[in-house]
Amino acid sequence: EVQLVETGGGLIQPGGSLRLSCAASGFTVSSNYMSWVRQAPGKGLEWVSVIYSGGSTYYADSVKGRFTISRDNSKNTLYLQMNSLRAEDTAVYYCARDGGDYPSAFDYWGQGTLVTVSS
Amino acid sequence: QSVLTQPPSVSGAPGQRVTISCTGSSSNIGAGYDVHWYQQLPGTAPKLLIYGNSNRPSGVPDRFSGSKSGTSASLAITGLQAEDEADYYCQSYDSSLSGSRGCGVFGTGTKVTVL
Numbered sequence: 001e002v003q004l005v006e007t008g009g010g011l012i013q014p015g016g017s018l019r020l021s022c023a024a025s026g027f028t029v030s031s032n033y034m035s036w037v038r039q040a041p042g043k044g045l046e047w048v049s050v051i052y053s054g055g056s057t058y059y060a061d062s063v064k065g066r067f068t069i070s071r072d073n074s075k076n077t078l079y080l081q082m083n084s085l086r087a088e089d090t091a092v093y094y095c096a097r098d099g100g101d102y103p104s105a106f107d108y109w110g111q112g113t114l115v116t117v118s119s
Numbered sequence: 120q121s122v123l124t125q126p127p128s129v130s131g132a133p134g135q136r137v138t139i140s141c142t143g144s145s146s147n148i149g150a151g152y153d154v155h156w157y158q159q160l161p162g163t164a165p166k167l168l169i170y171g172n173s174n175r176p177s178g179v180p181d182r183f184s185g186s187k188s189g190t191s192a193s194l195a196i197t198g199l200q201a202e203d204e205a206d207y208y209c210q211s212y213d214s215s216l217s218g219s220r221g222c223g224v225f226g227t228g229t230k231v232t233v234l
Contacts, residue, residue, distance in 0.1 A: 035223060037165075044121060045157075045165065045208050047223035058222055094164055098223075102170035104212065105155040109164040 002026035002108045004095050009113030016085050016117075022078040022095030022110055030073045033098035035106060036080050038091035046091075049080065050098060063089075085117045122147060123209055123226035130232040131199045139229045141192040141209035147224060149190035152212040156185055156194045159206045168207070169194060196231070204233045 008020040022034075036048040049059045049069040057069050068081040078095050092114050096106035124142045131137040141154060148154055156169035167176055169185035172192065182203075184195045192211075196203055209226035 037223075037225075044206075044228040045159075045210075045225040046121075047210075047225060050223065060222065102155075102167065102174070102176065104153055105167055105170040106157070106165070106210070107167050107170070107176070109166070112164055 002097070002100075004097070004108055004110035006093065006095055006110040006113040009093065009115045011116045011118065012085055013119050014086060014117055017081070017083045018085065018115060020080040020082070020093055020095075020113060020115070022080075024076050024078065024097075027097065027100065029071050029076050029078055032100050034069075034071065034078045035096050035098040036069060036078075037094045037096055037106070037109075038089075039094070039112075040088075040091040043091075048093070051078070082115070085115075087117050089115060090117045091115060121227045122213055122224045123211060125207075125209060125226040125229045127227070128230045128232065130234055131196075132234045133199055133201065135199050136195060136197045137199060137231060138196075139194045139207055139209075139231070141194070141226045143190050143192075143211060145190060146215040147190075147211045147213040148187065148192060150214050152214075154185070154187050154192040155210045156183075157208045157210065159208065161205070165208065199231075199233055201233050204231055206230050 003025045035050045051069045066084045070079045092112040094112045095110045097108040100107045157165035158168045159165045172187040173185045213224045
């Protein structure tokens with residue numbers, strides 16, 4: 001059974017850093033594209049970042065230069081390192097398998113982890 | 120940044136048919152990228168509802184259907200049920216953003232209310 005479990009969210013001051021983790025089971029992270037998607041309170045979904053199976057990484061303009069997506073193949077885990085956090089980064093962050101069973105669609109999602117950026 | 124536009128809300132009585140539009144441009148839907156649809160029940164993660172414009176993953180009722188034409192796509196729900204009350208999002212890719220396939224873009228989201 002495919003499962004994604006995010007951890008690492010919490011309350012952080014503006015300018016601070018946080019690393020989110022997404023532990024996967026039931027499939028191999030490194031063989032798939034994996035994405036992070038976020039949702040600000042009461043708002044819609046926003047794609048944040050993707051890591052391709054080959055290792056290439058891409059980011060939304062809103063986080064480029066501040067966030068880094070990576071993975072640990074030995075732990076079958078996806079990460080999102082978030083630096084220089086701003087109030088507008090406050091959101092629930094979801095990891096999602098990207099194009100697994102269904103090309104280019106996010107077919108499995110984690111339960112999400114809340115990041116609150118506030119002083 | 121939402122480059123796909125959806126109506127904020129649609130509503131219908133039980134048993135009725137509702138449709139949700141998703142309007143893009145020549146750099147996303149019009150460029151030939153597939154459109155996918157997600158259902159998000161309150162307090163839960165999104166769930167894939169339609170993939171590849173018009174296909175349903177296993178377990179999704181055939182009351183849900185999708186279509187795509189030109190720079191737009193649509194989701195239809197027939198035989199509306201109380202359990203369909205949720206937020207719905209379209210998703211595609213945009214070639215104006217970086218990446219070999221473009222980068223993911225979501226619609227603005229539509230709240231479906233069952234009267």
